[in-house]
Amino acid sequence: MASLKDVARHAGVAPSTVSKVLSGRYSVSAECAARVMAAVRELDYKPNLLGRGLRSNRSTTVLMVYSTFVPGIMMGVHSAAHELGYEVVSLYMDTVDDEYFMKYLENGLAGSVIFVNYRFDTEKLGKLSRKYPMVQCSEYVKMSSSSQVSVDNGQAMYDLTEQLILAGRRRFAFINTVAPGGHLPFFAEERERGFLRALEAHGIPYDPALSARCDAEADYEGMVQLAQRYAAMKDSERPDAILCIRDILGAAFVNTLVRAGVKVPGQVAVTGFDNTTAAELCTPQLTTVEQPFFEMGAEAMRLIVSMLNGDLAVNRRILLEHRLVFRESALQA
Amino acid sequence: MASLKDVARHAGVAPSTVSKVLSGRYSVSAECAARVMAAVRELDYKPNLLGRGLRSNRSTTVLMVYSTFVPGIMMGVHSAAHELGYEVVSLYMDTVDDEYFMKYLENGLAGSVIFVNYRFDTEKLGKLSRKYPMVQCSEYVKMSSSSQVSVDNGQAMYDLTEQLILAGRRRFAFINTVAPGGHLPFFAEERERGFLRALEAHGIPYDPALSARCDAEADYEGMVQLAQRYAAMKDSERPDAILCIRDILGAAFVNTLVRAGVKVPGQVAVTGFDNTTAAELCTPQLTTVEQPFFEMGAEAMRLIVSMLNGDLAVNRRILLEHRLVFRESALQA
DNA sequence: CTGTTAGCGCCTTCAT
DNA sequence: ATGAAGGCGCTAACAG
Numbered sequence: 288m289a290s291l292k293d294v295a296r297h298a299g300v301a302p303s304t305v306s307k308v309l310s311g312r313y314s315v316s317a318e319c320a321a322r323v324m325a326a327v328r329e330l331d332y333k334p335n336l337l338g339r340g341l342r343s344n345r346s347t348t349v350l351m352v353y354s355t356f357v358p359g360i361m362m363g364v365h366s367a368a369h370e371l372g373y374e375v376v377s378l379y380m381d382t383v384d385d386e387y388f389m390k391y392l393e394n395g396l397a398g399s400v401i402f403v404n405y406r407f408d409t410e411k412l413g414k415l416s417r418k419y420p421m422v423q424c425s426e427y428v429k430m431s432s433s434s435q436v437s438v439d440n441g442q443a444m445y446d447l448t449e450q451l452i453l454a455g456r457r458r459f460a461f462i463n464t465v466a467p468g469g470h471l472p473f474f475a476e477e478r479e480r481g482f483l484r485a486l487e488a489h490g491i492p493y494d495p496a497l498s499a500r501c502d503a504e505a506d507y508e509g510m511v512q513l514a515q516r517y518a519a520m521k522d523s524e525r526p527d528a529i530l531c532i533r534d535i536l537g538a539a540f541v542n543t544l545v546r547a548g549v550k551v552p553g554q555v556a557v558t559g560f561d562n563t564t565a566a567e568l569c570t571p572q573l574t575t576v577e578q579p580f581f582e583m584g585a586e587a588m589r590l591i592v593s594m595l596n597g598d599l600a601v602n603r604r605i606l607l608e609h610r611l612v613f614r615e616s617a618l619q620a
Numbered sequence: 621m622a623s624l625k626d627v628a629r630h631a632g633v634a635p636s637t638v639s640k641v642l643s644g645r646y647s648v649s650a651e652c653a654a655r656v657m658a659a660v661r662e663l664d665y666k667p668n669l670l671g672r673g674l675r676s677n678r679s680t681t682v683l684m685v686y687s688t689f690v691p692g693i694m695m696g697v698h699s700a701a702h703e704l705g706y707e708v709v710s711l712y713m714d715t716v717d718d719e720y721f722m723k724y725l726e727n728g729l730a731g732s733v734i735f736v737n738y739r740f741d742t743e744k745l746g747k748l749s750r751k752y753p754m755v756q757c758s759e760y761v762k763m764s765s766s767s768q769v770s771v772d773n774g775q776a777m778y779d780l781t782e783q784l785i786l787a788g789r790r791r792f793a794f795i796n797t798v799a800p801g802g803h804l805p806f807f808a809e810e811r812e813r814g815f816l817r818a819l820e821a822h823g824i825p826y827d828p829a830l831s832a833r834c835d836a837e838a839d840y841e842g843m844v845q846l847a848q849r850y851a852a853m854k855d856s857e858r859p860d861a862i863l864c865i866r867d868i869l870g871a872a873f874v875n876t877l878v879r880a881g882v883k884v885p886g887q888v889a890v891t892g893f894d895n896t897t898a899a900e901l902c903t904p905q906l907t908t909v910e911q912p913f914f915e916m917g918a919e920a921m922r923l924i925v926s927m928l929n930g931d932l933a934v935n936r937r938i939l940l941e942h943r944l945v946f947r948e949s950a951l952q953a
Numbered sequence: 954c955t956g957t958t959a960g961c962g963c964c965t966t967c968a969t
Numbered sequence: 970a971t972g973a974a975g976g977c978g979c980t981a982a983c984a985g
Contacts, residue, residue, distance in 0.1 A: 288726065290978055301956045306980055313981095316954060333726040338978030341670040341961050348729065356689040361712045374729065376709030379694045393621065393666040395962090396681065396707065396729070507900045535897070542903055564868070567840045568901045570875055623962060634972045639964055646965095649970060671962025674977050728978090957984075962977105969972080 289330035291338075298326035309334065336374070346398025349591055351377040352388045353403035360403055360424060363584025371592050375401075383466075384408055392419055399595060401587045402426075406472055420594035424587040425578070426474050434594065436587045436605045440474045441481035443576045443609040447558060448485035448530065450611065453620035456528035456556055459486060460497040462513070462540070463532045467504065475532055478560070482530060497526045501536060510539035517555075518547035527555055528617070534559035538569040541616055545570065556617035571615035579607050622663035624671075631659035642667065669707070679731025682924055684710040685721045686736035693736050693757060696917025704925050716799075717741055725752055732928060734920045735759075739805055753927035757920040758911070759807050767927065769920045769938045773807045774814035776909045776942040780891060781818035781863065783944065786953035789861035789889055792819060793830040795846070795873070796865045800837065808865055811893070815863060830859045834869060843872035850888075851880035860888055861950070867892035871902040874949055878903065889950035904948035912940050 291309075295302040300319060307313040308323040315323075326332070340346050351364055356379070368375045376397060378388050383406045391397050399420040407415075409428050415421060422434040448459070461482050463475055471479070486493045501513050517525060517540065531537040537559030544551050551557055551571055559566050559575040566573035586605050613619040624642075628635040633652060640646035641656040648656075659665070673679050684697055694710070701708045709730060711721050716739045724730050732753040740748075742761050748754060755767040781792070794815050796808055804812070819826045834846050850858060850873070864870040870892030877884050884890055884904055892899050892908040899906035919938050946952040 291980095292978075302978090303957080303980075304955060307955085310980080314954065319954080333723070335674075335978050336727040336729055337670045337674040338728075338961090339980075341668075341674055341963090341977095342979045342981080344961070356691070358689070358712065358714065362714065365712070374724065374727070376724075376729065377712070378708075379691065379698070379710070381691065381695065390666070391707065391709075394669040394707070395671075396669055396709065507897060535901075538901055542901070546903060564840060565897070565901060568868075568871055568875070568898060570879060570903070624964095625962075635962090636964075636973075637971060640971085643964080647970065652970080668962050671977090672964075674961095674979090675963045675965085677977070955985085958982090960981100961979090964977095965975095967972100967974090969970100 289332045294326045294330055294332050297330060298322045348374045348376060348397040349399050349401060350391050350397035351375050351401045352380055352405050354380055354383050355404040357580055359580025360584035363581035364588045367585040367588035399591050401591060420591055422587050422590045424583055426472055428473055434590050434603050436583050438578045438609040439606050440477040444478040444481035445485045447576055447611055448482050450620055451528045451556055452489045452491055458526045459493060460526035460529045462536055463500045464503040465500040507539060510536050511543050514540045514543035518544050518549055529555055529557050531559050534561050534563045534565040534573060534575055537573045538565040541569040541573060552617050558617050562612050574614045574617035575612050577610045577612050582607055622665045627659045627663055627665050630663060631655045673728060681707045681709060681730040682732050682734060683724050683730035684708055684734045685713055685738050687713055687716050688737040690913055692913025693917035696914035697921045700918040700921035732924050734924060753924055755920050755923045757916055759805055761806055767923050767936050769916050771911050771942040772939050773810040777811040777814035778818045780909055780944055781815050783953055784861045784889055785822045785824055791859045792826060793859035793862045795869055796833045797836040798833040811865060840872060843869050844876050847873045847876035851877050851882055862888055862890045864892050867894050867896045867898040867906060867908055870906045871898040874902040874906060885950050891950050895945050907947045907950035908945050910943045910945050915940055
């Protein structure tokens with residue numbers, strides 16, 4: 288691999304001059320810059336990030352930690368990174384609230400973090416964010432010192448609930464998931480609050496006993512079992528609208544209810560959240576909420592870069608627009 | 621961050637001695653080693669990978685390039701990496717056969733590659749494998765100079781087909797996917813060959829006109845459209861067994877046929893491949909083939925490390941055992 | 954505007 | 970068995 292020194296020799300200048308041309312942050316004569324760039328092309332020079340990082344103590348590599356694979360977010364992050372001249376390395380961590388990813392910061396591989404749907408203890412997060420630029424994408428914990436990019440989960444669920452009310456639904460159930468510790472992810476809390484707020488705004492009475500919480504670690508079968516409780520209810524006792532926190536839960540409900548002879552959406556409307564494949568895979572297909580994942584990822588990347596450049600006095604919270612997707616499982620008013 | 625020099629000072633030895641203790645490849649007195657290790661703990665020292673990589677020109681960071689997110693493989697790769705003292709950085713590339721990932725090798729971030737389900741031109745792959753250790757996991761191209769870990773896709777499909785034959789099926793269709801260029805991934809070729817081999821071995825006549833190939837880029841709706849052609853056939857003309865190359869295709873067929881009133885598995889047996897969530901999401905649930913993803917990932921990692929250590933004279937091909945998973949869509953004989 | 958110099962953290966040869 | 974010295978590729982401070 289050609290090194291910066293090789294480029295310098297080939298162009299007949301000093302190594303530091305090459306460095307200056309490449310960084311673009313120092314004044315160099317146009318003629319000289321042209322010679323350097325020509326040499327870069329001829330030698331197919333690629334800067335060595337180890338040398339650069341070691342010397343400058345800065346890193347253009349962003350660590351992306353995710354607990355849920357969302358292709359759209361990944362593509363958005365990568366796309367923005369590419370435009371901005373950054374690299375992203377990603378790390379799948381199925382056990383949430385673990386600090387294993389710190390290794391990748393401490394050993395110098397990366398210099399900043401984007402969390403995607405990753406739940407991390409508030410206190411730890413606070414400490415961490417003082418050492419490394421950090422942004423939370425999609426899921427987040429409340430923290431004034433943390434940057435975040437997401438949709439307005441509460442508003443999204445409010446909007447969805449409102450449409451069902453306008454379509455004539457009256458007996459509502461909300462199916463949330465609950466983590467082993469009994470904690471709800473913050474976005475899940477927000478969605479539930481949005482749901483309640485919509486009922487209240489429209490004066491719809493609500494019986495919490497109709498709702499349920501599914502174990503976050505439940506597999507599909509577990510979700511089906513929960514749904515069977517609803518399938519087994521007397522028609523008069525069953526909710527006429529079941530709002531699920533995620534598509535896969537919604538799909539489990541649709542499949543289970545239909546198999547038991549309950550009419551969807553005739554007797555019960557069912558909805559999901561995220562507009563994943565699962566929403567299309569069930570019959571009838573699932574009404575759901577779509578998030579602008581690509582933009583969310585791209586914004587998260589831009590935000591990190593701003594922070595790295597110190598462009599930002601304060602951390603920011605970016606909210607992007609959601610979109611309701613109506614399918615057969617719950618028709619629009 | 622404490623550096624190696626800090627550790628040396630704290631332990632009262634020379635930096636080079638600390639390095640020797642940590643690498644374990646030089647003789648150091650037990651007493652001295654103990655002092656060093658104590659200092660490492662007290663200072664919470666983490667070796668800086670940039671300094672190490674720059675100096676040694678070796679990297680313990682493995683790049684994982686994938687076009688399909690398979691949690692099991694990821695976890696296997698990470699688990700083995702952790703045991704062996706390696707790091708994994710991963711890169712999602714939806715556009716297959718692209719060389720963008722080379723950047724991460726050329727800039728020194730990583731020193732070897734694991735491809736997961738990533739199709740890469742044979743010639744390029746050959747060139748690359750001469751510069752960087754490389755293993756293909758799950759999908760692979762035929763190449764004597766390349767290491768690979770996978771199940772025996774041909775044998776898996778042979779076994780599945782044979783079970784359907786033994787269960788009395790006689791009119792077989794095989795639904796493959798075809799990439800824009802008209803090329804089949806190698807594993808897809810192998811599966812199709814295994815299917816044909818089983819029919820031949822049991823003397824079952826085969827009408828290729830019954831089979832079809834779905835555009836690899838088709839979304840769920842596209843798959844449903846293909847399935848509708850089969851739903852619309854006269855009962856006497858329709859295959860009584862439809863073997864799909866992937867679960868999601870199988871799910872589309874199950875859903876579409878059932879919705880059209882065709883009995884699954886009564887009139888048609890349907891199968892998938894991979895045992896993903898999609899196989900559970902459809903009704904009836906899908907008979908499929910399970911791969912030992914975790915082990916595949918772990919083996920791929922071990923193989924890379926062997927190659928990096930030069931332990932391996934020749935590249936290797938590791939085949940792991942598949943498992944048939946029978947569900948309602950195609951019952952066992 | 955360009956070049957010289959020093960050193961980021963680490964490993965490895967060589968001398969002791 | 971231990972330490973001293975050099976240098977991997979790069980950038981930043983300084984000199985010219």
